[in-house]
Amino acid sequence: MPAYRHGARPMVRRGRRGPAKKYYPSRQRLTLPLQPGSKEKPVVLQSKKVLKEYTSGNSDTLTVVFKDLGSQVSYRTLFFFEYLGPLILYPVFYYFPVYQYFGYKGERAIHPVQTYAMYYWCFHYFKRIMETFFVHRFSHATSPLSNVFRNCAYYWTFGCYIAYYVNHPLYTPVNDLQMKIGFGFGLIMQVANLYCHIILRNLRSPSGNGGYQIPRGFLFNIVTCANYTTEIYQWLGFNIATQTVAGYIFLVVAASIMTNWALAKHRRLRRLFDGKEGRPKYPRRWVILPPFLFLTDNTHGSEAFAR
Numbered sequence: 001m002p003a004y005r006h007g008a009r010p011m012v013r014r015g016r017r018g019p020a021k022k023y024y025p026s027r028q029r030l031t032l033p034l035q036p037g038s039k040e041k042p043v044v045l046q047s048k049k050v051l052k053e054y055t056s057g058n059s060d061t062l063t064v065v066f067k068d069l070g071s072q073v074s075y076r077t078l079f080f081f082e083y084l085g086p087l088i089l090y091p092v093f094y095y096f097p098v099y100q101y102f103g104y105k106g107e108r109a110i111h112p113v114q115t116y117a118m119y120y121w122c123f124h125y126f127k128r129i130m131e132t133f134f135v136h137r138f139s140h141a142t143s144p145l146s147n148v149f150r151n152c153a154y155y156w157t158f159g160c161y162i163a164y165y166v167n168h169p170l171y172t173p174v175n176d177l178q179m180k181i182g183f184g185f186g187l188i189m190q191v192a193n194l195y196c197h198i199i200l201r202n203l204r205s206p207s208g209n210g211g212y213q214i215p216r217g218f219l220f221n222i223v224t225c226a227n228y229t230t231e232i233y234q235w236l237g238f239n240i241a242t243q244t245v246a247g248y249i250f251l252v253v254a255a256s257i258m259t260n261w262a263l264a265k266h267r268r269l270r271r272l273f274d275g276k277e278g279r280p281k282y283p284r285r286w287v288i289l290p291p292f293l294f295l296t297d298n299t300h301g302s303e304a305f306a307r
């Protein structure tokens with residue numbers, strides 16, 4: 001628990017004999033000490049502030065708690081690798097004779113829906129990689145290295161699982177109309193999702209102070225996480241067109257993950273914009289759009305529409 005002088009910034013710096021050369025700034029977390037037994041969350045020191053801002057009296061020193069967050073990677077690296085897997089692995093099942101290794105020796109006839117599904121899938125993950133580098137303005141520079149393995153396991157495994165069934169030699173296509181409705185709806189939702197991400201991007205300045213604003217415009221006027229809503233709907237479109245159990249399982253898992261995150265983001269915005277001390281009040285909005293009506297905001301009973 002080191003003590004720092006006022007003018008210093010809260011960061012353990014590198015030096016020839018520095019306290020910890022391996023503790024580069026992004027893997028450090030410095031907090032103010034809590035009273036023993038306190039259940040409150042500690043105040044995390046911001047690197048842009050000076051330590052004097054954290055002292056109340058005339059004290060010349062400040063005690064802070066140091067935590068090593070472990071090895072870190074940039075958010076762009078994390079997102080790039082988790083999306084690269086499905087982008088590469090899915091076409092392997094389409095283009096290469098992988099099913100021979102699963103016991104199917106005959107010729108494989110490729111249905112149009114399988115070709116469109118491959119393009120749809122690749123467009124989706126290519127779009128996500130492009131958004132990662134050219135659209136998103138992240139609040140945190142880095143993420144723990146362990147998240148790369150966890151997230152890659154999630155995306156790469158589901159990518160192979162769905163690709164295996166959609167491209168399977170025994171796959172039965174849906175009728176033409178259903179395919180067109182599914183892909184058409186899904187593509188509209190992908191474009192809407194991109195538009196949502198551009199709206200979120202414009203909430204932060206290029207200098208990147210990382211703060212949060214109330215998202216407004218387009219679907220954000222009625223729903224807090226319009227980007228998750230459109231993401232869920234675009235997977236629904238893909239599944240209407242391709243109709244596999246594997247695809248629907250992914251849809252349910254992805255929707256549950258995004259639902260949890262949406263609830264947390266909704267609560268954070270309500271907390272930040274509480275209408276007190278000159279702060280604006282967060283408007284009345286859905287957490288996520290119907291038909292996901294089972295979603296609740298627990299801070300307000302069991303209503304899906306959080307006030």
Ligand SMILES: NC(=O)c1ccc[n+]([C@@H]2O[C@H](COP(=O)([O-])OP(=O)(O)OC[C@H]3O[C@@H](n4cnc5c(N)ncnc54)[C@H](OP(=O)(O)O)[C@@H]3O)[C@@H](O)[C@H]2O)c1
Nearest residue numbers: 136137138139140200203211212213214215227228231254
């Ligand atoms: N299929 C799946 O399982 C799955 C799961 C999750 C996400 N996704 C897709 O990946 C996309 C990105 O995911 P994500 O969780 O990173 O999205 P996100 O956090 O909701 O938003 C994307 C970017 O906008 C910023 N942002 C969000 N709300 C903001 C606000 N009120 N004010 C200012 N900036 C704000 C975020 O900043 P921060 O850096 O501060 O968060 C982030 O950089 C999703 O929109 C979705 O399309 C898919």
